[in-house]
Amino acid sequence: MENPFYITGIIPEPYFCDRKKETTWMVRTLENKAHILLTSPRRMGKTQLVRHVFEQPSIKDNYYTFYTDIYSTTSLHELVLFLSKEIYSVLVPKGKAAIDKFLAGLHSVKGSFGYDPINSTPTFDIKLGDIHSPELTLDEIFHYLEQADKPCIFAIDEFQQIIKYPEKNVEAILRTHIQKLNNCLFIYAGSNRHILENMFSSTAKPFYNSAEQIYLDCIHKDIYIGFAQEQFTKANRKITPEAASFAYDLFEGHTYYVHNVLHNAFAYLDADKVVDTEDIQKTLIDILDEKDHTFASVMNQLNYQQKETLIAIAKEGKASGVTSVAFVKKHALKSTSSVQYVINTLLDKQLLTYIDEGRTKVYSVADRFLEMWICRTY
Numbered sequence: 100m101e102n103p104f105y106i107t108g109i110i111p112e113p114y115f116c117d118r119k120k121e122t123t124w125m126v127r128t129l130e131n132k133a134h135i136l137l138t139s140p141r142r143m144g145k146t147q148l149v150r151h152v153f154e155q156p157s158i159k160d161n162y163y164t165f166y167t168d169i170y171s172t173t174s175l176h177e178l179v180l181f182l183s184k185e186i187y188s189v190l191v192p193k194g195k196a197a198i199d200k201f202l203a204g205l206h207s208v209k210g211s212f213g214y215d216p217i218n219s220t221p222t223f224d225i226k227l228g229d230i231h232s233p234e235l236t237l238d239e240i241f242h243y244l245e246q247a248d249k250p251c252i253f254a255i256d257e258f259q260q261i262i263k264y265p266e267k268n269v270e271a272i273l274r275t276h277i278q279k280l281n282n283c284l285f286i287y288a289g290s291n292r293h294i295l296e297n298m299f300s301s302t303a304k305p306f307y308n309s310a311e312q313i314y315l316d317c318i319h320k321d322i323y324i325g326f327a328q329e330q331f332t333k334a335n336r337k338i339t340p341e342a343a344s345f346a347y348d349l350f351e352g353h354t355y356y357v358h359n360v361l362h363n364a365f366a367y368l369d370a371d372k373v374v375d376t377e378d379i380q381k382t383l384i385d386i387l388d389e390k391d392h393t394f395a396s397v398m399n400q401l402n403y404q405q406k407e408t409l410i411a412i413a414k415e416g417k418a419s420g421v422t423s424v425a426f427v428k429k430h431a432l433k434s435t436s437s438v439q440y441v442i443n444t445l446l447d448k449q450l451l452t453y454i455d456e457g458r459t460k461v462y463s464v465a466d467r468f469l470e471m472w473i474c475r476t477y
């Protein structure tokens with residue numbers, strides 16, 4: 100029996116939970132020819148939502164859709180490589196003629212990609228060094244999208260990455276290109292809300308006001324519990340509503356974590372056992388045990404001050420006023436002046452995350468399993 104709680108890869112439609120409102124909004128916004136900025140905390144479901152939107156008939160039938168995650172890129176060269184690679188992979192199933200058309204427009208790239216004449220199989224072998232003038236290649240890529248026989252939607256995930264590129268004015272360069280396009284819409288997604296909203300909401304920035312914004316929150320509790328029970332029932336199994344509710348509350352509905360616990364409960368408990376709250380508790384303990392080694396090595400890579408700050412925030416759950424004397428005293432930290440610096444480092448390492456509440460920032464550990472593990476361990 101297939102596990103209905105997917106925790107990796109693309110979720111097939113019957114196992115995709117809710118997001119009805121968001122999907123409708125995104126489809127409508129795209130149909131109105133507006134670009135979209137999609138943000139959320141990590142692991143809330145952005146990537147899955149984008150894929151789900153692409154599967155909607157009105158999108159699937161009328162647009163070419165592309166998706167690339169640029170989290171690992173650190174230069175405009177790489178961005179260009181990722182964009183072309185994605186276009187290429189979408190074209191592969193369409194055959195040689197489609198690929199040839201794309202390649203014919205890429206004058207600036209010297210690498211070998213196209214069709215292997217001997218095996219008649221597609222090959223993609225561009226190296227970073229083959230992209231000599233990324234701006235020019237970018238131009239060629241966008242030109243290609245512009246003359247495609249259907250409108251295109253390009254989702255660029257972890258878009259905030261572009262501000263870390265060493266090249267100057269990447270934001271301005273991209274924006275200038277995108278502004279000229281009539282045939283291609285963009286979905287910019289990412290979890291670094293602070294950076295992204297700043298890119299799109301400050302008047303001085305090139306992307307200012309250039310996309311409709313949507314913030315993805317948790318799936319509503321009743322809907323999620325209904326979904327969980329339905330999945331168990333479909334497999335001739337049972338979970339009590341209390342157990343599903345308990346799993347949801349453990350992580351305040353944070354999608355990936357709730358889903359992960361139910362995935363494991365489904366996978367490792369006897370099929371004839373009605374899953375109850377105690378089973379969920381045990382499942383969670385097993386997950387944390389399993390992560391013991393990984394989390395220990397995360398801690399191992401931190402210096403003493405980073406460690407004590409991370410522990411303090413984990414114990415606090417949601418920590419506000421972190422630079423106050425009270426917070427520093429309560430957790431016996433070194434000094435108020437160094438806390439902010441340490442927190443910034445931990446944010447950079449993506450170990451912490453925060454939300455703005457009025458004028459204060461409320462910090463928490465980004466990985467909820469790590470947070471629980473720290474509370475248990477220290």
Ligand SMILES: Nc1ncnc2c1ncn2[C@@H]1O[C@H](COP(=O)(O)OP(=O)(O)OP(=O)(O)O)[C@@H](O)[C@H]1O
Binds near residue numbers: 148
């Ligand atoms: N609508 C959904 N239905 C079922 N499971 C979901 C849904 N949305 C998210 N999930 C679960 O949460 C996991 C994380 O989702 P996803 O990768 O889309 O999050 P993300 O916000 O893109 O995360 P990241 O910030 O790490 O890129 C999925 O692998 C899946 O287990």
Ligand SMILES: [Mg+2]
Binds near residue numbers: 145146147256
């Ligand atoms: Mg993602």
